[in-house]
Amino acid sequence: MTLDMINDLPFYTAQSDECDVFELAQNNGLPLLLKGPTGCGKTRFVEHMAARLGLPLHTVACHDDLSAADLIGRYLIKGGETVWVDGPLTRAVREGGICYLDEVVEARKDVTVVLHPLTDDRRRLVIDRTGEELRAPDSFMLVASYNPGYQNVLKKLKPSTRQRFLSIGFDFPDPAIEAGVVARESGLDEGRAAALVRLAGHVRALSGMDLEEGVSTRLLIYAATLIAGGMRVDRALETAVIEPLSDEPDTQQALRDLAASVYG
Numbered sequence: 001m002t003l004d005m006i007n008d009l010p011f012y013t014a015q016s017d018e019c020d021v022f023e024l025a026q027n028n029g030l031p032l033l034l035k036g037p038t039g040c041g042k043t044r045f046v047e048h049m050a051a052r053l054g055l056p057l058h059t060v061a062c063h064d065d066l067s068a069a070d071l072i073g074r075y076l077i078k079g080g081e082t083v084w085v086d087g088p089l090t091r092a093v094r095e096g097g098i099c100y101l102d103e104v105v106e107a108r109k110d111v112t113v114v115l116h117p118l119t120d121d122r123r124r125l126v127i128d129r130t131g132e133e134l135r136a137p138d139s140f141m142l143v144a145s146y147n148p149g150y151q152n153v154l155k156k157l158k159p160s161t162r163q164r165f166l167s168i169g170f171d172f173p174d175p176a177i178e179a180g181v182v183a184r185e186s187g188l189d190e191g192r193a194a195a196l197v198r199l200a201g202h203v204r205a206l207s208g209m210d211l212e213e214g215v216s217t218r219l220l221i222y223a224a225t226l227i228a229g230g231m232r233v234d235r236a237l238e239t240a241v242i243e244p245l246s247d248e249p250d251t252q253q254a255l256r257d258l259a260a261s262v263y264g
């Protein structure tokens, strides 16, 4: 039995010293930015660390319609009365917990500016609508993630935002670690999980195709889950890897050829 299971923590295998960095950042009231491709474990890492530190976690999936009120809160009519309802950022500040802004680069710049007084030594959240100014408790931590791989020139974090965060670069784990993660999450045996990870290595090395990004650990876990459930490997790869990665017939064929070379 692993320590994670004993403590009932969300399962997470560290890639490097990211757990120590997170803990030091949290201890010192510093915000943290996680950069890396989709499905490589950033969210799981935050869930694991929040549980390990015993802090409540409020996660926000950022998008371009997200308003400052979505983060901070708004007045709502309830039973004929107007009541103030905290947003996830305010809840995290009040509770001294963690607020995780997933894909923060999707949020409008006027929203990210709300974060500025919270992410420097002021550590304050101003709630204009209620006239409150909250001082974040020492345990409060802001964590954000983004995927630099999308190379969307229009969507970049302002330097004044990104230079308020410590940053950790994530990538897909080393093959042995990734095979362990895939096996553990799907129930597939390590040998067949390792074959999926080998295929992933080839897919991630492909260049000049219409793949915006290599196959994620998340998709490998999907494929492994289908295989563990009794699906033929080629069908599982079609559904969990090839179709999700590309709509282009030529690219799909190239992926099938790669799979054939691994599974020969």
Ligand SMILES: Nc1ncnc2c1ncn2[C@@H]1O[C@H](COP(=O)(O)OP(=O)(O)OP(=O)(O)O)[C@@H](O)[C@H]1O
Binding pocket: 011, 012, 013, 014, 015, 036, 037, 038, 039, 040, 041, 042, 043, 044, 045, 102, 145, 147, 173, 181, 185, 217, 218, 221
């Ligand atoms: N190091 C790891 N330890 C344990 N599980 C992992 C690890 N890396 C990836 N996973 C698994 O991969 C899945 C996808 O990871 P996660 O949701 O954390 O990705 P993400 O990087 O946050 O993706 P996105 O940017 O799309 O939100 C997790 O649900 C988990 O099953």
